[in-house]
Amino acid sequence: MKIQLIGVPLWYGCNNPGTEKAYDCFCKAGVKELCHSCGHQVTTEHIVDVPFDKEENFDPTMQYLNGTVSACRDLETAVASALKNKEFPLILGGDHSLSIGSIAGINHHIPKEDLTVIWVDAHTDINTNESSDSHHIHGMPLSACLGLGSDKLIDGFGKERVKLLPENLFYIGSRSIDDGEKVIIKEHNIRCFTMEEVKEKGIEKATRELLSLIKTKYIHLSFDVDFMGEEEYIATGMPVPDGPSIADTALCLSLLMESGKVCSMDFVEYSPKNDKDQSGLAVCMNLLKTCLERI
Ligand SMILES: [Mn+2]
Secondary structure (H helix, E strand, C coil), rough: CCEEEEEEECCCCCCCCHHHHHHHHHHCCCHHHHHHHCCEEEEEEEHHHHHHCCCCCCCCCCCHHHHHHHHHHHHHHHHHHHHHCCCCEEEECHHHHHHHHHCCCCCCCHHHHEEEEEEECCCCCCCCCCCCCCCHHHHHHHHHHHCCCCHHHHCCCCCCCCCCHHHHHHEEEECCCCHHHHHHHCCCCEEEEEEHHHHHHHHHHHHHHHHHHHCCCEEEEEEEHHHHHCCCCCCEEECCCCCCCCCHHHHHHHHHCCCCEEEEEECCCECHCCCCCCCHHHHHHHHHHHHHHHC
């Protein structure tokens, strides 16, 4: 498989520096070599341009709006060109706001009726600028893709205003869901395999059941490392307790990749700031290997 490696040195969406250094760490740990050893070619490398955001014309409901939007537009162009050239976009963040750009880029080539998004994350990231308490954009990417919330995160992105249909969005491992998000999830009837359900069924059964519900030809897999419980993994800005083990995470990702439908992937929120001994980086590289072996 031809791979376009896309590094996104972005922290504006979480307002917590650290995640912007992740791509450099992955490169130093040999991510390109890993692609090659898994039988792929890295045909293009693109580092997303993240401009300095002076927070002029400050919008109190969306912190670092201008810098985040600008980075997401550059990412959108890169993802669109990767898909056009039949490359697999492997998007290495950065914080999770970048998915606005990933999904907008996909929307240039894959109509929303053909795309499922699987959100493998402790959080549901579906706040609008009005429902969000933190005003961090990394909690808003899915509402933007569904066409909800501020036009500033919607208009001009992708080919269509709505880039994702609620029936084609699936969550797994969610366990930190704001009250406003619960309302949106319920209102749009979005299928959420909460951590509670994952515990009850086991990761394998829950993942297989999720896959059985997918009706589209393509999947965008969006993986946030905070999916893993903080008992085993803390190298992220906002670790959340009571999540899947590292082994269960690898199993979940491998089953999703083995569906053969995954056309693009985000890998986000690794923060070297909370990884003094680099054990978190080693976990990330192993999970990337698990995915790359199955593309
Ligand atoms: Mn998260």
